[in-house]
Amino acid sequence: MLVRKPAGGQPNPNFVQCVNCKKTLFTAEFEASLRVCQYCGHHHRLNWRQRVAFTFDADSFVETDTGISSLDPLEFPEYAEKHQQAQAKTGMVDSVICGTALLDGRPVSVAVSDFHFMGGSMGSVSGEKVTRALERGANEGMPVIIFCASGGARMQEGLLSLMQMAKTTAAVELCRTRGVPYIAVFTDPTMAGVLASYASVADVILAEPKALVGFAGARVSKQAQVHKAPDDFQTAEFVFRSGMLDRIVPRREMRSTLVSLVRLLGGHLHLEAKKVG
Amino acid sequence: MAKSWKEWEKPILELEEGIDKLEQLIAVERDVEKKASLALRAQEYREKLHKFIDVRYSRLGPWEKVLVARAETRPYTLDIINAVFDEFVELDGDRRIGTDHAVVAGPASLEGRPVMVVGQQKGRNIQERGYRNFAMAKPEGYRKAIRMFEMAERFRMPVVTIVDTPAADPGVESESRGISEAIAASMLSMFSLTVPIVSVIIGEGGSGGAIGIAAANRVLMLEHSVYSVIPPEGCAAILWRDPAKGPQAAAALKLTAQSAHELGLVEEVIPEPFGGAHRDPGETADRIKEAMLRHLAEVAMSSPEAIKQARYDRFRILGRFSGQ
Numbered sequence A: 001m002l003v004r005k006p007a008g009g010q011p012n013p014n015f016v017q018c019v020n021c022k023k024t025l026f027t028a029e030f031e032a033s034l035r036v037c038q039y040c041g042h043h044h045r046l047n048w049r050q051r052v053a054f055t056f057d058a059d060s061f062v063e064t065d066t067g068i069s070s071l072d073p074l075e076f077p078e079y080a081e082k083h084q085q086a087q088a089k090t091g092m093v094d095s096v097i098c099g100t101a102l103l104d105g106r107p108v109s110v111a112v113s114d115f116h117f118m119g120g121s122m123g124s125v126s127g128e129k130v131t132r133a134l135e136r137g138a139n140e141g142m143p144v145i146i147f148c149a150s151g152g153a154r155m156q157e158g159l160l161s162l163m164q165m166a167k168t169t170a171a172v173e174l175c176r177t178r179g180v181p182y183i184a185v186f187t188d189p190t191m192a193g194v195l196a197s198y199a200s201v202a203d204v205i206l207a208e209p210k211a212l213v214g215f216a217g218a219r220v221s222k223q224a225q226v227h228k229a230p231d232d233f234q235t236a237e238f239v240f241r242s243g244m245l246d247r248i249v250p251r252r253e254m255r256s257t258l259v260s261l262v263r264l265l266g267g268h269l270h271l272e273a274k275k276v277g
Numbered sequence B: 001m002a003k004s005w006k007e008w009e010k011p012i013l014e015l016e017e018g019i020d021k022l023e024q025l026i027a028v029e030r031d032v033e034k035k036a037s038l039a040l041r042a043q044e045y046r047e048k049l050h051k052f053i054d055v056r057y058s059r060l061g062p063w064e065k066v067l068v069a070r071a072e073t074r075p076y077t078l079d080i081i082n083a084v085f086d087e088f089v090e091l092d093g094d095r096r097i098g099t100d101h102a103v104v105a106g107p108a109s110l111e112g113r114p115v116m117v118v119g120q121q122k123g124r125n126i127q128e129r130g131y132r133n134f135a136m137a138k139p140e141g142y143r144k145a146i147r148m149f150e151m152a153e154r155f156r157m158p159v160v161t162i163v164d165t166p167a168a169d170p171g172v173e174s175e176s177r178g179i180s181e182a183i184a185a186s187m188l189s190m191f192s193l194t195v196p197i198v199s200v201i202i203g204e205g206g207s208g209g210a211i212g213i214a215a216a217n218r219v220l221m222l223e224h225s226v227y228s229v230i231p232p233e234g235c236a237a238i239l240w241r242d243p244a245k246g247p248q249a250a251a252a253l254k255l256t257a258q259s260a261h262e263l264g265l266v267e268e269v270i271p272e273p274f275g276g277a278h279r280d281p282g283e284t285a286d287r288i289k290e291a292m293l294r295h296l297a298e299v300a301m302s303s304p305e306a307i308k309q310a311r312y313d314r315f316r317i318l319g320r321f322s323g324q
């Protein structure tokens, strides 16, 4: 994570260090550039609040479904403690936040996954929130935008986590039958059970530069690497070359790209809403 | 704890071998009295063996279930297909770049009625395992499955999928050809169908590789099969940095058919014959067939749109959380 450069033993809040090139950056400039390093272009991971603030119309985000929280259905070793620690660290209930927002004045249904909460892993709660975001879009005729950031399914909820892959994918199918566009944004990292479910079947897939994107974890991949993998294996660039995503979009262009896509792909929804109104 | 099924089943196999040898002796023995006493001993051994198998198989722990589910003598998908269906015409190819022998698929006849079958196929020896890629499907396999699902919808054929895979193929080539997209697209296709779908997990239900063809109206599991979000060894490596703690991870993951049923994630656990499916593949196939027919008939009582909706609703309620 981001390391503040120690000055005389105390971290100086005016400076931060790039996690990639290790250069020292002015905090104010770093924030103004949406936490992208001005020297090497490294896109630092965002928490969900930063993501919402950088993407949607100011103060338009309304969080929904705040009442659901995780159980420990398998009584899995150390899960309750780890989950509580993650809550204390992030102030979140679980790894996904969902709600509605405006994008250049147009209503959208939103889900944002936050890697800082147990690696953004998908258990019952995250799966439910992603499903509700997709269903809300399908039922209310709002384009759906999901920011992915996840190591995959949450092993501490066992098979219940695996079932979220099917549940969320079913909700994507619902959006398709209702003609509601769904845009997924792969951020660092988008992996395994999340990549192999709702993330990969979006109508449009965008990714942040150099985001880690892949199916198998590093350990498994290394074992299975019969053929030598390219240097950029399991990055957004590799996945783009493979034809598995539409565009790699630098963070400063993400909002405007989403605005255009929502306007162009969701135009019919706007017209229908007008007819009804 | 045994590391493999062979190791775990060794005492049983040794007893069985001992009985075989006795039988051979009895066959060539001419002395009537000796023959009778040998026969008595063989009978004692058989009773002992029966009890032994009964005890071992009625108390299988989660890790033993993993070993049994992976056993190379267990009936595999094609064994089940050949026994359950009157006719099966294997079709192949993803119509894009290739084929995948980890997935077998095609139309079949179930009691005279056409159905579409998609399953994952393991191999028994080194050559077969290589040919089947250890039943780890590549993108081509899932795209072949999608072809079959779409054909089933066009021709109003119910779909049966047979799950037996450790995982989807994790290799570099599969990544570059979109293994994640292929799995997700396969589920998406299943959710779009208005014909009944029944999935049967006969051995290993390995995470994404399994759910990729198990987005069904009904999911059934053989008694000693397993279904897991992650292989127990992988889970142990992450949790305790020790893949050898697979047995502990298997218990924590609640990956048995019985646990999946208790959690409400599968509709039915199909009992295996005495001593496991591998001791009587024919009887195993008969039981699968009976359950398959029953569930297909139940699902088929609804209208096409209701069948699709029921599948959505089935998965929609899965998950455990508090609050609304």
Ligand SMILES: [Zn+2]
Pocket (backbone or CB within 6 Å): A018, A019, A020, A021, A022, A023, A037, A038, A039, A040, A041, A042
């Ligand atoms: Zn930098």
